[in-house]
Amino acid sequence: MQNSQIDRTSSSIRDILKNKILVLDGAMGTMLQRHNFSEEDFRGQKFKNFPHPLKGNNDLLSITQPEAIKEVHKLYLEAGADIIETNTFSGTTIGMADYHLEEFVYELNFESAKIARQIADEFTAINPKKPRFVAGSVGPTNRTASMSPDVNDPGFRAVNFDDLRIAYKQQVEALIDGGVDIILVETIFDTLNAKAALFAIEEVKEERDIDIPIMVSGTITDASGRTLSGQTVEAFLISISHIPLLSIGFNCALGADQLKPYLKTLSQNTSLNISAHPNAGLPNAFGQYDQTPKEMQELIQEYLNDNLVNIIGGCCGTTPEHIKLIAEIASQFKPRKSIEI
Numbered sequence: 001m002q003n004s005q006i007d008r009t010s011s012s013i014r015d016i017l018k019n020k021i022l023v024l025d026g027a028m029g030t031m032l033q034r035h036n037f038s039e040e041d042f043r044g045q046k047f048k049n050f051p052h053p054l055k056g057n058n059d060l061l062s063i064t065q066p067e068a069i070k071e072v073h074k075l076y077l078e079a080g081a082d083i084i085e086t087n088t089f090s091g092t093t094i095g096m097a098d099y100h101l102e103e104f105v106y107e108l109n110f111e112s113a114k115i116a117r118q119i120a121d122e123f124t125a126i127n128p129k130k131p132r133f134v135a136g137s138v139g140p141t142n143r144t145a146s147m148s149p150d151v152n153d154p155g156f157r158a159v160n161f162d163d164l165r166i167a168y169k170q171q172v173e174a175l176i177d178g179g180v181d182i183i184l185v186e187t188i189f190d191t192l193n194a195k196a197a198l199f200a201i202e203e204v205k206e207e208r209d210i211d212i213p214i215m216v217s218g219t220i221t222d223a224s225g226r227t228l229s230g231q232t233v234e235a236f237l238i239s240i241s242h243i244p245l246l247s248i249g250f251n252c253a254l255g256a257d258q259l260k261p262y263l264k265t266l267s268q269n270t271s272l273n274i275s276a277h278p279n280a281g282l283p284n285a286f287g288q289y290d291q292t293p294k295e296m297q298e299l300i301q302e303y304l305n306d307n308l309v310n311i312i313g314g315c316c317g318t319t320p321e322h323i324k325l326i327a328e329i330a331s332q333f334k335p336r337k338s339i340e341i
Helices: 003-017 028-035 039-043 058-064 066-079 093-099 102-126 161-178 191-208 233-239 256-267 293-305 320-330
Strands: 083-085 133-138 182-188 214-218 247-255 273-279
Touching (some): 028 058, 039 058, 058 066, 058 093, 066 083, 066 320, 083 102, 083 182, 093 161, 102 133, 133 161, 161 191, 182 191, 182 247, 247 256, 256 293, 293 320
Parallel strands (some): 083 133, 182 214
């Protein structure tokens, strides 16, 4: 994407958010599970003879099963989503190391972004009054920079800040090259990981002289009201307040009702736009999500009644049916008005 186009898009999103609640899409993984893809499906022709198992690597499907990814994006846009996320949640060399696919990280992110860009542009062309945006999904990786994975060695770290920064920078460059409008650093359980991602994004912005909007979304892991690395809502906010952000919010781990008090705390402490994409309730004993679209819509309406959000969507267990009802109710409300801090 050309620099001027990124700057125009940034301005457009910020203007729209002044008057409208934007709707983010729902879960990618939940939708892909419906296909019951086999090992051969994950491999496709490109990785037919790859020496390591690849089943379960959903990010890889952007290369090996692109039509399935397009279909998911299309269903969420048809449901009313304004923003779709790229299929790149684990798309770093750190995340792909489990599958021995580090050398394909650029291609994976670029292709994922290109697919989402194509589908979003098709929907924008049909209705230019409702522009659709692409958020480059940047996940937390499967390693933490703040804590030791070895209880017998508290000082040990499986990854350091520079490892993360380098990995995130490669991902962000590919996502921007593929055409994303926004970078979404999401499901943050360790703010040090997120700070590495934000540092990498700022490096890319400076090197390319662009102002791409950044969304940040943390994860409150349980009823303690803290992230996995131990931060409260207020501490999380302060830790990343040095970066100019489009929005800050929370996603994953909790359902909409459990997440609400933490969004309230966030709302009382920031003038930034606030985002939320909670799970469809909490998982049952089989790890499945039972909350119906109607039940979730009613809970999201409480957010809207209390003037808590500017961007709303769904995480684990959510489907186009969930997003459709969320979009319907969100259209009836004005976005949260920023407070002066």
